[in-house]
Amino acid sequence: MRHIISVRDLAREAIDGLLDRAAEVEARQYDPNLLRGRILGLFFFEPSTRTRMSFESAMARLGGVSLNMGSVEASSVAKGETLADTIRVVSGYVDAIVLRHPKEGAARLASEFASVPVINAGDGAGQHPSQTLLDLYTIRKSMPLDGLRIGLLGDLRYGRTTHSLAIALSLYGAEIAAVAPKGLELPSGIVQELADRGTSVAEYSAVEDVIADLDVLYVTRIQRERFPYTASYLDVASSYRITPELVGLARPHMIVLHPLPRIDEIDPRVDALPNAKYFEQAHHGVSVRMAMLSEVMG
Amino acid sequence: MTHDGPQGLLISPIRHGTVIDHITAGQALNVLRILGITGTTTEEVSVATNVASGRVGRKDIVKIENRELCKEEVDRIALLAPDATINIIREFTVIEKKGVEHPHELLGVVRCPNPGCISNTAEPARSRFIVVPNGLRCHYCDWLISKEIAAHIL
Numbered sequence: 001m002r003h004i005i006s007v008r009d010l011a012r013e014a015i016d017g018l019l020d021r022a023a024e025v026e027a028r029q030y031d032p033n034l035l036r037g038r039i040l041g042l043f044f045f046e047p048s049t050r051t052r053m054s055f056e057s058a059m060a061r062l063g064g065v066s067l068n069m070g071s072v073e074a075s076s077v078a079k080g081e082t083l084a085d086t087i088r089v090v091s092g093y094v095d096a097i098v099l100r101h102p103k104e105g106a107a108r109l110a111s112e113f114a115s116v117p118v119i120n121a122g123d124g125a126g127q128h129p130s131q132t133l134l135d136l137y138t139i140r141k142s143m144p145l146d147g148l149r150i151g152l153l154g155d156l157r158y159g160r161t162t163h164s165l166a167i168a169l170s171l172y173g174a175e176i177a178a179v180a181p182k183g184l185e186l187p188s189g190i191v192q193e194l195a196d197r198g199t200s201v202a203e204y205s206a207v208e209d210v211i212a213d214l215d216v217l218y219v220t221r222i223q224r225e226r227f228p229y230t231a232s233y234l235d236v237a238s239s240y241r242i243t244p245e246l247v248g249l250a251r252p253h254m255i256v257l258h259p260l261p262r263i264d265e266i267d268p269r270v271d272a273l274p275n276a277k278y279f280e281q282a283h284h285g286v287s288v289r290m291a292m293l294s295e296v297m298g
Numbered sequence: 299m300t301h302d303g304p305q306g307l308l309i310s311p312i313r314h315g316t317v318i319d320h321i322t323a324g325q326a327l328n329v330l331r332i333l334g335i336t337g338t339t340t341e342e343v344s345v346a347t348n349v350a351s352g353r354v355g356r357k358d359i360v361k362i363e364n365r366e367l368c369k370e371e372v373d374r375i376a377l378l379a380p381d382a383t384i385n386i387i388r389e390f391t392v393i394e395k396k397g398v399e400h401p402h403e404l405l406g407v408v409r410c411p412n413p414g415c416i417s418n419t420a421e422p423a424r425s426r427f428i429v430v431p432n433g434l435r436c437h438y439c440d441w442l443i444s445k446e447i448a449a450h451i452l
Contacts, residue, residue, distance in 0.1 A: 006440065008440065082420060082421050082422065083416075083421055084421050084422050084423075101416075102414075103414060103415065103416040103419060104412060104414045104415050104416065104438065104439035104440075104441075105415050105416035105417060105423070105436065105437075105438025105439040105440075106416045108416070108437065108438045109416045109417075109421055109423050109438060123416075123439075124414045124439075125414060126439055126440065127440070189441065189442040189444070192432065192442065192444065193442065196431070196432065
C-alpha cells in the first residue's frame with residue numbers, strides 16, 4: 001500500500017515519475033475511467049479551498065467519486081473521537097484518504113491506522129507534499145529543476161510549503177536564498193537538514209538584494225493568526241511587496257510563484273507580467289493530484 | 299583520617315546483574331533515566347560518578363543488581379554514553395562484555411519537544427524517533443533534536 005506523507009519519503013526518481021505522469025495528464029493522455037467505482041475520502045480538519053476542490057476535481061476527472069467528511073463540528077471528532085479511530089472506521093468506507101489536520105505528523109499517524117492509502121494534504125506547520133509537487137511541476141514547465149537558484153520570501157518559519165519545497169529541491173542541487181522578516185526565518189532544524197543534504201541557504205534581509213540572481217521567486221503570505229496583535233501583523237506583512245518595478249530588476253526568465261491565497265504581498269499589476277506563474281501553478285494542482293491519485297489507487 | 303591501608307572498592311562487586319562502565323562523566327543519572335530506572339523501581343543500583351579512568355580521564359559507573367540489560371536497552375545508552383561498556387555478571391563473573399551501538403530508532407524513550415506534534419496528544423501515538431547522524435528525528439513531525447537529548451527523556 002502506497003501512502004504519500006512527506007517529500008522526505010520521495011526519492012528524486014519518484015518525484016520525476018509523478019511529474020512525468022502529471023505532464024501526461026495535462027496532455028489529456030489518461031484514462032477517464034481509471035478510478036471508476038472508486039471512492040476518495042476527504043478529511044479536512046482545517047479550512048481549505050484549493051487543495052480540497054482540486055482533489056475532488058482530480059478524482060472526478062478520473063471517473064471516481066469523493067466523500068467529504070464535512071465540518072469538524074458535524075463529525076464524530078466533535079464527540080471526542082481520536083483521529084486514529086476515525087481513520088480506522090472510514091478505511092472501510094473509502095478507497096483512499098486525503099487528510100488535512102492541524103497537528104504535525106497527523107498524516108503519518110493516520111497511515112499507521114489506515115487500511116487504505118493516505119495522502120497528506122497538510123499537517124500543521126509540517127508537510128504538504130501535493131503542494132510541493134505542483135510547485136515543482138510549475139517550475140519544470142519553465143526551466144529544468146537542476147541547479148536552480150530559488151528565493152523563498154515571507155513566513156519561512158511557519159510556512160510548510162517553503163519547508164517541503166526546499167527539502168525537495170535539495171534533491172536537484174538547488175541554491176536557496178531565504179528572505180524573511182525578523183522572527184520568521186527558516187527554522188534552524190530545516191537549515192541544518194538542508195546542509196546535511198548538501199544544500200546551502202543564504203539569508204537576506206531584503207528581496208531587492210538578491211532578486212537579480214534568481215531563477216524562481218517563491219512568495220508566501222504572512223499568516224495573520226500567528227500574531228496576537230493586528231499592529232504587529234501589519235508591520236511585518238507590509239515589510240515586503242512584489243511590484244512590477246521589483247520584477248524589472250530580475251532576469252527575464254525568472255518566474256514568480258505563490259501557493260495562494262495572497263493578501264498584499266504581490267501587487268495585482270504583477271499578474272499581467274509573463275513572470276507571474278501563480279495562477280497557472282494553482283491550475284496545475286488538478287493534473288498533479290490526478291497523478292498522485294493514479295499512483296496510490298491506479 | 300589517613301589512607302595508609304589498601305583502599306576499599308568504591309562500589310562492591312555484584313553477584314548477578316549488569317555493570318555499565320566508561321559512561322561519559324556526569325551522565326550516570328541520565329543513563330538510569332533512559333533505562334527507566336527511577337526511585338520508584340525495585341532494582342538495587344549503585345552509582346559512581348567522576349571516577350578517575352586511564353582511558354577516558356573521568357567516567358561514571360552504574361551497577362544494577364539482578365537485571366541483565368537486553369540489546370535494545372543497551373543501545374539506548376549509546377545516545378548519552380557512546381563509549382560505555384556493558385558487563386553482564388553472573389555469580390560475580392563477567393560472562394559477557396559488549397560495547398554499545400547506536401540504535402536505528404527509539405520507541406517510547408524521548409518526548410517530542412514540538413508542542414504541535416501529534417505524538418503529544420491523546421492519540422495512540424507512541425513516541426518514535428529515528429536516529430540520524432546529528433541527533434534524533436521525530437518519526438511523526440520530523441522535529442530534529444540535535445542537543446541535550448537527556449532533557450527530552452520521558
